[in-house]
Amino acid sequence: MRTVRLDEGVWRSDAPNGLVVLTERMPWLRSAAAGFWVKRASAHEPREKMGVSHLLEHMVFKGTETRSAQQIALALESRGGGLDAYTGRDQTTFQARMLDADLPLAVELLTDIVRRPLLRDADLALERNVVLEEIATVEDTPDDLVFDLHSAALWRAHSYGYRILGTRETVEGITTGDLKALHAGGYLPRQMVFAAAGNLEHEAVLALLERDGWFDLEPGPEEQALSAPEAATRVEQRVTRDGAQVHLVFGSETFPYRDPRRHALVLVSTVFGSGMSSRLFQRVREELGLAYSVFAFHSFMRASGVAGVYVGTQPPTAERAAEAIRAEFARLAAGSLTPDELASAKQQVKGQLVLVLEGPVSRMYRLAGTALYEEPYRSVDAALAEIDAVSAGQVAEVAAEFYRPERQVAVWLGPS
Numbered sequence: 001m002r003t004v005r006l007d008e009g010v011w012r013s014d015a016p017n018g019l020v021v022l023t024e025r026m027p028w029l030r031s032a033a034a035g036f037w038v039k040r041a042s043a044h045e046p047r048e049k050m051g052v053s054h055l056l057e058h059m060v061f062k063g064t065e066t067r068s069a070q071q072i073a074l075a076l077e078s079r080g081g082g083l084d085a086y087t088g089r090d091q092t093t094f095q096a097r098m099l100d101a102d103l104p105l106a107v108e109l110l111t112d113i114v115r116r117p118l119l120r121d122a123d124l125a126l127e128r129n130v131v132l133e134e135i136a137t138v139e140d141t142p143d144d145l146v147f148d149l150h151s152a153a154l155w156r157a158h159s160y161g162y163r164i165l166g167t168r169e170t171v172e173g174i175t176t177g178d179l180k181a182l183h184a185g186g187y188l189p190r191q192m193v194f195a196a197a198g199n200l201e202h203e204a205v206l207a208l209l210e211r212d213g214w215f216d217l218e219p220g221p222e223e224q225a226l227s228a229p230e231a232a233t234r235v236e237q238r239v240t241r242d243g244a245q246v247h248l249v250f251g252s253e254t255f256p257y258r259d260p261r262r263h264a265l266v267l268v269s270t271v272f273g274s275g276m277s278s279r280l281f282q283r284v285r286e287e288l289g290l291a292y293s294v295f296a297f298h299s300f301m302r303a304s305g306v307a308g309v310y311v312g313t314q315p316p317t318a319e320r321a322a323e324a325i326r327a328e329f330a331r332l333a334a335g336s337l338t339p340d341e342l343a344s345a346k347q348q349v350k351g352q353l354v355l356v357l358e359g360p361v362s363r364m365y366r367l368a369g370t371a372l373y374e375e376p377y378r379s380v381d382a383a384l385a386e387i388d389a390v391s392a393g394q395v396a397e398v399a400a401e402f403y404r405p406e407r408q409v410a411v412w413l414g415p416s
Contacts, residue, residue: 001015001016001206003206006377007377007379009026010024011023011202012371013206015214015215017189017217018191019189019214019217020194022194022370022371023195023197023367024198024364025198026198026360026363029199030099031097031098031198032097032098032100032103032106032196032198032200033097033196033197033198033364034096034103034106034107034195034205034364035095035110035195036093036094036194037193037368038091038092039090039091039186039193039372040091041088041091041092041164042089042159043160043301043303044186047162048170048173049170049174049178050166051131051164051165051166051167051170052166052174052178052182053164054087054092055124055127055131055171055179056183057092058131059127059179061073061085062118062119062127063117063120064112065118067109067112069123072109072112072113076097076098076102081099081106082096082097083095083113084096090301093368094110094113095361095364096110097361100198103198103208108211111212117183119176119183120176124174124176128171128174132168135166135167142241142413143247143312145413147249147310150251151306153237153409153411154232154251154306155229156231160229160301185221188221190219190222191221193371193372194209194214195367195368197364197367227303231252231304233407233409234408235409236409236411237409237412239411240415240416241414242415243414243415245414246314246315246413246414246415247310247414248310248313248321248322248410248411248412249309249310250408251306251307251408252306253304253306254300254402256302257301257305257375259300261394262300263386263390264397265305265307265398266298267387268307268337268345268398268399269307270296271332271341271345272332273297274295274296280294280295280296280328284311284328288324290311290317291311291317292312293311294309294312294321296309309325318414322410326405326408327405329403333399333403334400337392342392349387350384350387353383353384353387354384
């Protein structure tokens with residue numbers, strides 16, 4: 001076991017079998033958060049099995065060798081804590097929030113669902129219907145559905161364009177054999193990260209993981225490497241459906257999480273469409289009155305990234321709203337960001353970072369990210385300094401490359 005101190009109260013251990021363990025001690029709390037990250041998710045799926053990672057995430061809660069589904073639900077919830085899980089494009093996460101005294105129970109419970117799910121046919125028959133209801137919910141929520149459509153248009157044949165939930169057809173075709181194959185091939189130490197933050201001690205966490213047999217497991221296969229996608233540009237797609245609004249997403253491929261330009265792009269996105277003071281909010285909503293909801297977004301993944309804009313507007317004003325947004329794209333790409341806007345964006349991003357890291361869940365996620373994206377750990381002060389160090393030239397380069405209106409993939413969803 002190789003253990004190193006990363007910062008005051010922050011530790012990392014690399015087990016011989018590949019499991020990475022990260023903790024941060026926050027002794028002023030009376031709670032903790034802990035979780036396992038599995039480096040298998042929707043981006044690793046074949047198209048015909050789209051949604052299998054998400055369905056497996058559901059199925060582990062249906063029962064283990066030692067607990068029923070109800071016992072899993074009650075174990076922490078009855079003590080004021082709780083379990084949660086989600087499937088992303090790059091990884092699947094299982095996490096718990098609990099009182100500090102319940103950390104041993106939480107680690108044992110997480111171990112149970114991650115390592116020993118029953119994955120029975122009878123449970124799959126029921127849970128498949130639950131996931132189909134979840135898919136139906138997205139299909140009935142156009143401001144969610146339009147992002148799925150945009151991902152498919154942007155990433156084309158790459159798995160980043162797959163729907164995380166899958167489709168009705170693919171989910172109906174998934175078997176318990178598919179779930180067991182994914183679990184056996186991916187839920188193993190070499191493809192996993194454990195992170196925890198709160199009122200805890202690193203050595204005590206290692207002892208809990210050792211108690212539950214994590215360091216005795218075989219490493220398992222290497223992580224599945226993702227190929228870099230070939231994203232689309234200059235695409236416009238219109239999907240007609242009834243409704244009171246047109247939902248429109250513009251977006252462009254950017255770069256992976258580890259790219260040093262990440263901070264510059266976050267600052268550009270902040271100026272462009274984060275909050276009531278942003279350019280898009282002021283122009284599209286306040287000056288023109290064309291939308292209730294308009295914002296910029298960005299996301300970084302292991303193999304690529306995306307940045308763009310969403311707006312929801314009534315059909316008679318949709319073309320005008322799109323024209324206004326394209327004009328703002330062009331103005332931003334031309335280098336119009338002012339020193340005052342850059343300074344304000346830096347303060348906004350730094351403030352958000354400090355505020356979000358007040359709790360153990362965010363600290364836990366930040367720790368896990370260092371291992372998942374193979375980045376060195378940075379203290380909060382170092383992260384703030386990196387934001388301050390972004391130059392006006394770096395911001396201008398990012399804006400010019402990724403925010404040109406002619407680069408955008410645009411997807412419209414709503415009445416024709």
